[in-house]
Amino acid sequence: MKPRLCIIVPVLNEGPQLAERLSALQIFRNRGAHVVVVDGGSHDDSLAIAREHADLALLAPRGRAAQMNAGAAACPAPVLLFLHADTVLPAQADQLVADACRRSIAWGRFDVHIDSDRPLLHWVARLMNLRSRLTGIATGDQAIFMRQELFQQVGGFPDLPLMEDIAMSTLLNKLSAPVCLRTQVRTSARRWEKHGAWRTIWLMWRLRAAYFFGADPAQLAIQYGYRPRDPQ
8 A cells, every 4th residue: 555654764873772763653654654764874783673663774875865865765655754763753743744734734844852851952942943933944853744746846855964954944935834733753862962052052053054154064064073975
């Protein structure tokens, strides 16, 4: 049967927690969704784990945009949901997305909760959700979803090493305003905890401002900590 929803998960060296994350998606697979994991060349056992716990696991050039585009191309579902490997969907996510699409809303995202007891990170999440609601710009942590036809219409995610979610939101906003679901996804606080909350907040605001004023996304990705993609 053709799946009604495709959940696309880009991964890179996510082995230690990937089995648990993918097991949490089994509830959606039981209800007719397909889970597609796209590995960007992990050096651990991410791909092997994905083959055990997903409907499809494949390799693609490293970078979330390229990986998500490859996942979308491999899944014929009418609705696509793009999920970071460290983000957990609410149990009714598939129904919420289906309801939104039935209301002729072409794309949208969830509110996000950062999985931490630190009050500062609770405020960070609230501000992320508010900013998104005011601007129509969604971040990858918010589990962006859209109709397949709209994804095709805009040509998929721009193949950027960073800020692909902002670039995609900008394209989509030209066609349709998003639905901003208040139901929350939970995303890991690991980056904030590893690098420090204030330092990470400052870095993200600085990179977003630089991108807005035309900085090269490849250079921003290096500042963020991404390793450049190997030449083809």
